[in-house]
Amino acid sequence: MKTILVTCAIIQFDDKVLAVQRSKNMKLPLKWEFAGGKIEEGETEVECIKREILEELNIKIEIKEKLTPVTHEYPDFKIKLIPFTAEYITGKLILKEHSDFILVNKRKLINLDWAEADIPILKEYLEL
Numbered sequence: 344m345k346t347i348l349v350t351c352a353i354i355q356f357d358d359k360v361l362a363v364q365r366s367k368n369m370k371l372p373l374k375w376e377f378a379g380g381k382i383e384e385g386e387t388e389v390e391c392i393k394r395e396i397l398e399e400l401n402i403k404i405e406i407k408e409k410l411t412p413v414t415h416e417y418p419d420f421k422i423k424l425i426p427f428t429a430e431y432i433t434g435k436l437i438l439k440e441h442s443d444f445i446l447v448n449k450r451k452l453i454n455l456d457w458a459e460a461d462i463p464i465l466k467e468y469l470e471l
């Protein structure tokens with residue numbers, strides 16, 4: 344099975360963190376995730392995550408740190424999910440694709456119904 348390369352960003356807004364919910368017509372419907380998306384040809388990981396965040400959320404972020412990539416096999420596809428921590432810089436948050444978002448204290452992130460590939464990333468982030 345081909346592996347899809349996907350970047351995602353754990354975006355901090357002061358003392359809160361942003362999680363977004365996939366809409367019911369996307370793959371992994373209604374699962375929570377960190378915003379991001381597929382790497383396009385000729386694009387670096389950092390270019391990809393900044394572009395995806397601007398496209399999906401209408402905001403600009405500053406990348407802080409790369410966390411450990413996770414390879415995960417769903418029943419019908421396989422992804423390598425490449426996570427970054429980031430900070431909100433500017434822009435009004437507008438959801439272009441997702442059905443919902445939440446800004447929460449990082450300790451409360453664990454209570455959401457996450458896409459499976461995100462679980463190891465969330466655990467690493469909670470230990471930082």
Ligand SMILES: Nc1nc2c([nH]c(=O)n2[C@H]2C[C@H](O)[C@@H](COP(=O)(O)OP(=O)(O)OP(=O)(O)O)O2)c(=O)[nH]1
Nearest residue numbers: 349351369370376377378379380381422458460461
């Ligand atoms: N952006 C993002 N995607 C994630 C995360 N965890 C996770 O399993 N994924 C999966 C969901 C999608 O299948 C894929 C990301 O692709 P995408 O968000 O650009 O794609 P999409 O839903 O438009 O997919 P498609 O139907 O067009 O193929 O990775 C995550 O934290 N962030």
